[in-house]
Amino acid sequence: MVNTLFDKVWNLHKVRDLSSGQSQLFIGVHLVHEVTSPQAFQMLREKKLKVAYPERIFATVDHIIPTDDQSRPFKDKLAEEMFSTLEKNAKEFGIKYFDFDSNKQGIVHVIGPELGLTQPGMIIACGDSHTSTHGAFGAIAFGVGTSQVRDLLATQCLAMQKPKVRRINVNGKLGKGTYAKDVILAIIRKLGVKGGIGYAYEYGGSVIDNMDMEERMTLCNMSIEGGARAGYVNPDKKTFDYIKGKEFAPKDFEKAVSFWKSIASDKDAKYDDVVDIDGSEIEPMITWGINPGQAIGISEKFPAVEDMPEDQRGTAMEAYEHNSFEPRTNVVGTKIDVVFIGSCTNSRLSDLREAAKIVKGKKVAAGVKALAVPGSQQVKKDAEEEGLDKIFVKAGFEWREAGCSMCLAMNPDKLNGREICASTSNRNFKGRQGSSVGRTILMSPAMAAAAAVNGKIVDVRELEN
Amino acid sequence: MKIKNVKGRGIPVAGNDIDTDRIIPARYLKLVTFKDLGKYAFYDVRFNKDGSKKKHAFNDEKFTRATILIVNKNFGCGSSREHAPQALMRYGIKAIIGESFGEIFEGNCTTLGIPTVIGSEVDIETLIKVINDDSVLEIRIDLETMQVSYGDFSFEIKQKESSRAVLTEGKWDSLSTLMEAKEETKKLAEKLPYLNGFRS
Numbered sequence: 001m002v003n004t005l006f007d008k009v010w011n012l013h014k015v016r017d018l019s020s021g022q023s024q025l026f027i028g029v030h031l032v033h034e035v036t037s038p039q040a041f042q043m044l045r046e047k048k049l050k051v052a053y054p055e056r057i058f059a060t061v062d063h064i065i066p067t068d069d070q071s072r073p074f075k076d077k078l079a080e081e082m083f084s085t086l087e088k089n090a091k092e093f094g095i096k097y098f099d100f101d102s103n104k105q106g107i108v109h110v111i112g113p114e115l116g117l118t119q120p121g122m123i124i125a126c127g128d129s130h131t132s133t134h135g136a137f138g139a140i141a142f143g144v145g146t147s148q149v150r151d152l153l154a155t156q157c158l159a160m161q162k163p164k165v166r167r168i169n170v171n172g173k174l175g176k177g178t179y180a181k182d183v184i185l186a187i188i189r190k191l192g193v194k195g196g197i198g199y200a201y202e203y204g205g206s207v208i209d210n211m212d213m214e215e216r217m218t219l220c221n222m223s224i225e226g227g228a229r230a231g232y233v234n235p236d237k238k239t240f241d242y243i244k245g246k247e248f249a250p251k252d253f254e255k256a257v258s259f260w261k262s263i264a265s266d267k268d269a270k271y272d273d274v275v276d277i278d279g280s281e282i283e284p285m286i287t288w289g290i291n292p293g294q295a296i297g298i299s300e301k302f303p304a305v306e307d308m309p310e311d312q313r314g315t316a317m318e319a320y321e322h323n324s325f326e327p328r329t330n331v332v333g334t335k336i337d338v339v340f341i342g343s344c345t346n347s348r349l350s351d352l353r354e355a356a357k358i359v360k361g362k363k364v365a366a367g368v369k370a371l372a373v374p375g376s377q378q379v380k381k382d383a384e385e386e387g388l389d390k391i392f393v394k395a396g397f398e399w400r401e402a403g404c405s406m407c408l409a410m411n412p413d414k415l416n417g418r419e420i421c422a423s424t425s426n427r428n429f430k431g432r433q434g435s436s437v438g439r440t441i442l443m444s445p446a447m448a449a450a451a452a453v454n455g456k457i458v459d460v461r462e463l464e465n
Numbered sequence: 466m467k468i469k470n471v472k473g474r475g476i477p478v479a480g481n482d483i484d485t486d487r488i489i490p491a492r493y494l495k496l497v498t499f500k501d502l503g504k505y506a507f508y509d510v511r512f513n514k515d516g517s518k519k520k521h522a523f524n525d526e527k528f529t530r531a532t533i534l535i536v537n538k539n540f541g542c543g544s545s546r547e548h549a550p551q552a553l554m555r556y557g558i559k560a561i562i563g564e565s566f567g568e569i570f571e572g573n574c575t576t577l578g579i580p581t582v583i584g585s586e587v588d589i590e591t592l593i594k595v596i597n598d599d600s601v602l603e604i605r606i607d608l609e610t611m612q613v614s615y616g617d618f619s620f621e622i623k624q625k626e627s628s629r630a631v632l633t634e635g636k637w638d639s640l641s642t643l644m645e646a647k648e649e650t651k652k653l654a655e656k657l658p659y660l661n662g663f664r665s
Binding site for chain 1: 487494495544548567
């Protein structure tokens with residue numbers, strides 16, 4: 001029988017059908033971070049329950065940690081309490097915990113793949129909506145709430161309703177200066193921020209085939225911004241090569257590869273929906289509004305509200321009011337105050353390399369604050385071995401320690417007042433970067449780097465080098 | 466507890482794509498318990514920097530005893546933070562009527578026993594108008610007949626079927642259901658290729 005990867009992996013992990021129509025699923029890897037887990041551990045304690053499969057759970061800290069001075073105790077008492085609560089919980093319940101001293105700490109969606117924990121054919125869950133990132137490896141991966149984190153700790157299972165599967169083909173070839181970030185923003189723009197509700201997205205086509213693993217992670221990471229709880233790419237040789245040699249890679253690698261090949265979607269698999277996108281038409285993308293679907297190509301003007309479908313106009317007006325941008329004016333030339341290169345979307349080595357290429361030999365524009373925040377301690381080390389840190393620092397960037405940082409501003413990295421941030425993160429929601437009146441423009445690392453050295457939004461394709 | 470209907474006064478928070486950062490700003494996620502979250506619900510749209518109140522339904526005295534939140538499209542999109550429904554629940558919200566919901570948010574609400582039901586754009590707009598005029602009007606959500614009724618009016622609602630089932634069967638707190646299958650879970654784990662050395 002022909003099947004999608006989604007069906008095969010779902011069925012493989014199905015413990016039983018529930019009377020509600022949901023399935024009880026076993027979760028192969030449960031990733032834990034400090035923000036969405038303390039209440040779950042507490043519920044376990046109150047119910048006098050143990051962790052059922054501690055060897056399948058891996059924890060790290062990313063959301064609340066400072067990325068400059070990481071000496072303990074942290075200056076922020078609440079952050080310190082949250083941090084030490086995770087330390088205590090991991091110890092008490094016997095869970096593997098990657099702390100600062102491990103040299104393996106980092107954003108949970110960066111370290112999972114980096115350590116080889118993320119593998120094809122698994123179901124992976126975490127109390128974080130960007131868990132969809134791990135779908136890049138041909139895993140089903142999705143975010144859950146804290147009560148479900150509790151369920152996972154106590155049973156390693158979740159009760160889930162099976163979604164439909166939409167195949168998204170990105171055909172052709174990407175043009176100069178366009179990246180995975182532009183592809184996913186183009187997809188969300190086309191299908192809308194709620195287009196994916198009730199669906200898992202399977203990404204394919206020549207553009208996706210040509211992406212390296214880190215680009216596929218960027219792509220799958222933002223599935224949730226399009227409303228899809230999970231997004232994935234079928235595993236191929238690039239996937240296997242990436243995992244090979246990683247700390248948690250399977251010992252019997254050849255057998256693993258044959259299993260991984262077997263779970264890929266069959267050639268004639270049926271999908272609930274299919275969408276085709278021409279990759280060659282995708283430009284460098286930027287967002288102009290307050291959700292990631294409010295995105296346009298760099299050569300377009302800010303869109304006019306009256307040209308939009310009626311149900312999008314309210315949010316569009318709210319966006320213009322919040323951002324103080326003028327409809328029908330040029331995107332290029334919009335002045336920025338802050339540049340943030342980082343987050344689970346774009347903080348991996350290849351992202352830093354692309355940004356460094358543009359920054360090299362130039363200076364961050366006067367009055368612009370620029371942060372480069374590697375996604376993990378390992379990414380930081382690798383980047384420093386290549387000298388990327390020196391390129392950033394010489395240009396006037398701050399080179400930070402690994403963490404979520406200004407993506408959601410739960411640590412000291414925040415926008416002030418009305419500042420506009422050119423950001424490689426995943427959400428441009430009002431207040432997301434720590435100031436309720438602050439403004440976020442999402443873009444690729446190359447575009448953010450170009451904005452840093454120009455002090456304004458520019459078309460990265462028109463730079464000299 | 467079986468949840469077959471919810472009744473109470475309504476409180477409207479109009480607008481599409483109201484995300485979880487809006488419902489509960491990230492800085493309040495630094496608390497290691499959920500218990501105080503109610504007072505921070507919609508904080509940045511309810512209060513100015515100096516703590517003075519902005520115009521918002523959650524600040525409006527006429528809605529203080531309301532338990533049914535009325536919203537528009539894609540409410541609760543964004544992050545997986547259960548803090549969002551926890552904040553609403555601890556503020557006093559017992560059910561939500563909207564045009565559509567973010568998927569993780571919808572699941573989190575169900576796990577807390579908060580029905581999220583879907584009405585048409587017209588029905589929701591009418592309901593918002595009516596409760597703005599008459600905030601003490603009782604609204605009744607019936608998950609068996611799938612109707613919302615108020616005064617002399619009623620309209621049909623939809624809900625994700627699995628959510629409706631667990632609420633009406635009293636199985637919305639998933640943990641006890643999942644724990645019933647301890648042995649089956651163990652058996653399944655033994656069959657997973659990546660847990661048994663890829664034997665199968």
